[in-house]
Amino acid sequence: MGKSPAEARDGASSGSFLRASRCAGVLLLCVVSLAGCAKGILQPEGPVGGADSKILLDAVGIMSAIVVPTIVALVVIAWWFRASNTRARYQPDFVYSGRLEIIVWAIPILVIMFLGGLTWIGAHELDPYVPIQSSAKDPPLDVQVISLDWKWLFIYPQQRVASVNELVIPARTPVHFYLTSASVMNQFFVPQLGSMIATMNGMQTQLFLQADHRGDYYGVSAQFSGDGFSGMHFIVHAVAPADFQHWVAATRQNGPVLDRNGYFDLLRDSCDVRPFTYRSADPSLFAAVVRRQLPPSSGPSVGRAGPGVRAVGCG
């Protein structure tokens, strides 16, 4: 993200504490995850993911500065004042101290004030709707995302192609996602690229993401959406911009057509759908879904009104 010189200066002066606390945070989380090789949100591959996880580690660091000493003090006090310790002084009248009360309220308040600042800035800078400041000369790539039962549809309105359960994007170029759902709520989430956002029927959400490097990134739905939910994952291929053009050109060569009829076919329940592409896509489709001009998916066709436990759609 672009920083003004003034911001950068501020960053330098307050940076040392944050750096130290971040180190503490990284340390703590590494102990937890031991995930040097595994790909998760702590191995971000884009500016949004990087900023998200930086704030995450900052917050852990700030809190650890208080929480760790508190835990240590609790253990030490509980052990030292054990009934069998004759060296510990019994002070049954130590039940109130104005000074301690002030400290007791002040410590959490100070931490929360500090974190509150972090929250305020973070919530605004990393609002999913805020475009990414990028050095790339190309304008952001628009991708329309529709979550269906149970697969992801990605429409490239400028390129007029589409894909299912597979998202190809140029690396180092911001991608502007417009998202909605054809049935129930889902969450669009590529852990290594950054923030997730909900997809809801009759509504449109937006999200900006960018991959800094070429690579394949795992994407999921982060909102349970029914029996086929576990199969609702996809791969993001971040490729060189030239390769992206090649991919578009190749995609236009073959595959089915995503017009309204093609969309109705896709609308039917299906599970663990293998990725495929459409050689042409109707760019007005997405708006029609958002405006509910196209009906939402009709839900499970098996088991309707039936009382028993039956697989629906995935059988």
Next chain:
Amino acid sequence: MSAEPARACVPWAAADMLGKLTWNAIPFDQPIPLAAGSLVFLVLIAVIAWVIIRGHLPYLWHEWITSVDHKRIGVMYTILGLVMLLRGFVDAIMMRSQQAFAFHAGGYLPPEHYDQVFSAHGTIMIFFAAMPLMIGLMNFAVPLQLGVRDVAFPTFNSTSFWLTATGALLVNLSLVVGEFSRAMWLPYPPLSELRYSPGVGVDYYLWALQISGVGTLLTGINFVTTILKIRAPGMSYLRMPIFCWTALATNLLIIAAFPVLTATLGMLLLDRYVGFHFFTNSAGGNMMMFVNLIWAWGHPEVYILVLPAFGIFSEVISTFSGKPLFGYRSMVAATMFICLVSFLVWLHHFFTMGAGGNVNAVFGIATAIIAVGTGVKIYNWMFTMYGGRIRFTTPMLWALAFVLTFTLGGMTGVLLSVPPADFQLHNSMFLVAHFHNVIIAGVLFGAFAGITYWFPKAFGFRLHEGWGKAAVVLTVAGFYTTFVPLYALGLLGMTRRLQSYDVAAWRPWVIAAGAGIIVFCGALACQVMQLVASIRQRESLRDLTGDPWNGRSLEWSTASPPPAFNYAVLPNVEGEEPYWQIKRRAIETQQLAAEPDYKPIEMPRNSPTGFITAFFCTVTGFALIWHIWWMVGLGLLGAYVVFVWFAWRDRDEEVIPAEEVARVDRARRRVRAQWLAHNAREEWLAVHGQRETA
């Protein structure tokens, strides 16, 4: 698609009499629920048969089922909570083992079954395990601590319990008749709407919660009235034990929040039953309204559960540190602060719906602010221990395990309140680990601490310490082996509720979490052994004086178990920790206070109202789920008639004669006098000796 294909294939006309209910509802082709259900059914039949054959039925009916005694109802709530905890734990075992086997494979639970298991796990653990445990402990301890004879509305109290039991019964019935909801523990529409969940599962969920919700609301009204209006003479608000304060806060939250839940679920019911469009995908419905409303109840609910636990820990830490609670007024302030702010944070459950920077920031900061109240409590508990003489009994170990573990959970909670962090952790295994971290460490440890702490008061003997301590150690070990891997999985991008997965990096952590469940099983075995060993050795664990822990609040001044009327004469409260003062005075003067003038006591009569109402509500709920409309009418009529009959009763109290009161209380005084003769001299010397050196 035809709207009603089922009707067409019903071969006989009488089937209409049973609505949607047919033999198809019994999952004969599903071995797991069928076997589990049959087992539960057989055990139930065996227990009932045993009760009848051994002639215990009259005792059960007169002393328990129709009892309006707050102590008995508290015990029944707690037993219900423990049984449901077991059921929820079985679901947890199934979920963890399913995921352990489900790498690149289907595991042993197909999605339509796995989805029910996690929906049932959440529903049961929150509504039918955690809530009954907390309400049960409040029921048992609050009137005793306030120094009074019962709650404000004893028959309501019984009704509350039986309505909660109705909800639990319906949820468990869904195991063998039909199905349970597959739409998560909070049924987010449109998934929970008729279009996407056409089965009866969501209806089971909704009616179970609507019926038990009425019971919970009655509990809230009952306890707020009790605490505000019925206290021993001299017990001003700022002399109430801290547990009563947290109970007050919790029940205020219940009164404010549960109607929201009922209304929200009511709207979903209207959508599902009569074709309304509150939350549907069509005709202008908007599911975001549901999400906002359900969390307007849901977040206070978290504090409804955890505040009484905070109260229990405060009592336990103070008692076993041999000190009054440090910063009592500060603790009261922190409790009421949490009570208020808990209504202002609900949006943090859906930062990722795209509300925008300002909204997310405000709710994020409000969420972090709640942590101030909790932080204050942690420091006050620390200073309560400072300068104490800490006895590491089982309840105290639960409390210590809580403070240490909960602090971590609080930290991950504040972390999730920072929107950009939540953008990556929302609905992940990290979130799952976080709320188990606060609910297990807070509510469950609190319930276990409370149960071991008040068990001798309820039953007259202490629980076995060795098995209890083993249970603490194994529970804590099980907690960390299960949930630290889940934290790691969240950081690796794993979302919750996955029936199967194909990311190799997740696998070792998923298996580690599965191993943690095995440790939890060990903890469960210790809990069972603790109960068995305690009952076997009850004579040596007997609490003769009524004050096994050297307690400080009024409940320890009466006998264990207390007589039905709790106190022969209502205690006169002259300060905080009234019983501690009475005890000090007895030790100083080397004698008990003078024998009071015993008078007859009026106590509420037992009443089957609650049980019979709940029976008709069960019928109504079942009939509504299966669209058996004549039975709905019958059930509602029955419930109404019961209440009219109750309202027309001409005798609602019975009198315990003064001689009986005197006899019971003199027995207690005799034991106390013996205790004084044996121990008080040494205590006196210890106190005075120490004053000289100090």
